[in-house]
Amino acid sequence: QGGIYVLGQAPGISSPSLPAQVELQGNNPNPFTAQTVIRFATPVQGHVSMKVFDLSGRLVRTLANEDMAPANHSVTWDGTDDNGRPLGAGVYFCRLEAQGRVLTQKIMMVE
Numbered sequence: 001q002g003g004i005y006v007l008g009q010a011p012g013i014s015s016p017s018l019p020a021q022v023e024l025q026g027n028n029p030n031p032f033t034a035q036t037v038i039r040f041a042t043p044v045q046g047h048v049s050m051k052v053f054d055l056s057g058r059l060v061r062t063l064a065n066e067d068m069a070p071a072n073h074s075v076t077w078d079g080t081d082d083n084g085r086p087l088g089a090g091v092y093f094c095r096l097e098a099q100g101r102v103l104t105q106k107i108m109m110v111e
Contacts, residue, residue: 018070019043024096024103027077031108035078038063038107042098044070049097052077052107060087068098079109 019041027038042048050064061082063075077094080086089111096103 019072022096022098022101022103024094024105025072026105027094027107031110032079033110035076036107036109037074037076038094038105039072039074040096040098040103041072042068042070044099046099048073049095050075051095053093053095054087055091055093060092063094077107
């Protein structure tokens with residue numbers, strides 16, 4: 001929306017480095033009780049899907065399903081399903097789909 005944008009280096013100005021590949025960088029804290037932050041990176045503009053599944057493979061929450069710019073990103077999951085209902089303690093799987101790659105990570109929620 002107007003303004004000056006700089007990519008590269010200049011005195012007193014630096015740009016964040018862009019990731020080299022799609023990465024699922026983990027969540028913190030893990031295990032968690034109230035909420036956890038899931039970090040991931042995308043190297044190019046494109047569609048990103050971040051979903052959480054339970055141990056039986058059932059989709060319980062969609063955290064992202066949109067086009068995203070190349071950058072380091074994060075989403076917060078509060079342990080609820082898509083209807084806002086709290087889920088029980090246990091093991092869940094976070095699945096990131098971006099640029100033709102699918103990455104999965106185990107997340108543990110405790111009481």
